Amino acid sequence: MPAKQVLIVEDERPIREMIAFGLKRAGFEVREAEDCRSARAALADTRPDLVLVDWMLPDMSGLELTRALKRDRETRELPVIMLTARAEEGDKVAGLEGGADDYVTKPFSPRELLARINAVLRRSTPSGVDELIEFEGLVLDQGSHRVMVGPRTVGLGPTEYRMLEFFMTHPERVYTRDQLLDRIWGGNVYVEERTIDVHIRRLRKALEEFGYDRFVQTVRGSGYRFSARTV
């Protein structure tokens, strides 16, 4: 999963940098702006996944910015979280009215902010549109974590599912055991390379019943490949 990008719009530099620091450490890519003008500039050349807007800004209130974002077709779907001071709490409703997806009251803990950001990001991922990937009748549904053949479901364990998901999203290409460990298990686990073989075996066995085990191919001396072309 690529790093999510967050645009911070906040005029007070210390606060802005504190937030930026926290977000970077949490793996976000961060872009900063100190007023609405520079925020617009930032939006012109990048497309963040989320915008963090301070309620009080020098040139235009954060509310205005939010409204503007929600009005523009280009940025309507862009999630916005507002930062408000406790004293401005009465304006919460107005903040939400402006179209913000959530708000966080200052002072807030980095943990809290992160939680909100993640919540909003998760929510903004479309839930209805399921990505279906198909190879000759073998269907992968990433939304429901299911693999189907016609009306029947292929019974897969967690690792087998992740493996097949990776393969079906990266077909026609050979991966070494090392690469597979990296991309399916995640970079920082120590697992024997031969373990891959075992999981390949399990995956094949699960697909066998439906005749799709031939898609999981061994490339001797290199690794494995998923391909619908049965060469």
Place this chain on the structure above:
Amino acid sequence: MPAKQVLIVEDERPIREMIAFGLKRAGFEVREAEDCRSARAALADTRPDLVLVDWMLPDMSGLELTRALKRDRETRELPVIMLTARAEEGDKVAGLEGGADDYVTKPFSPRELLARINAVLRRSTPSGVDELIEFEGLVLDQGSHRVMVGPRTVGLGPTEYRMLEFFMTHPERVYTRDQLLDRIWGGNVYVEERTIDVHIRRLRKALEEFGYDRFVQTVRGSGYRFSARTV
């Protein structure tokens, strides 16, 4: 979209009419009451989408009315906005504690009031129109917060209902425990993830009697999914 109906409970006639005028111009249908007695009468024969209650009323304080509304199962979901004078500001908390969904401080601008009303309405589920969702005989009635199978009602606690409501409005998709906490409990509560399991268990138990527990599916290593596809 049909016009939303608002019930105004305010003893001072000029203010009441001013509000009514503004709301009508904004496209609302308005019903007026000057005290709690007439408010009850109005509620008896119509079902407004929102109630606007003045804090100071001759017969019973607005707070009492609000409490009464929130206590009654029939009107619990009915959004209430309280009107308070600046001097009574200290009572804000009490107002919200009484169950009001929001409050507006006098003097207020029509714009502000409208904004609050719209915000609250958006937040509340549409009353009146019963949204029915069905999966193979299992019917969710979002209007009455009930779940039925044929003529029988499934006995669900509040949390179980919310859980099932979320699932039935987001079927065929896996949600992690984390996501479920976010979207069912709300973003800012700290609850153990394993608590989800317990509620899943309770939900299944309630559905079991009707044979629908199979719709609530475990996706090992990921979370849970609601799906009518059992295969």
Place this chain on the structure above:
DNA sequence: GTACTGTGTTGCAGATTCGTGACAACTCTG
């Protein structure tokens, strides 16, 4: 053919993850 390397297959013990009942704290109701 033999030796050697790389891959398939299997069984298993340890580790995870889930289901479930019990329970105390709480809230709502009458």
Place this chain on the structure above:
DNA sequence: CAGAGTTGTCACGAATCTGCAACACAGTAC
């Protein structure tokens, strides 16, 4: 204020998964 219902935790056992090692088998080089 008592009783009923609800909620979040915990602990324990059951179900399942995982990684590994050991052996079987296949392909390749000599």
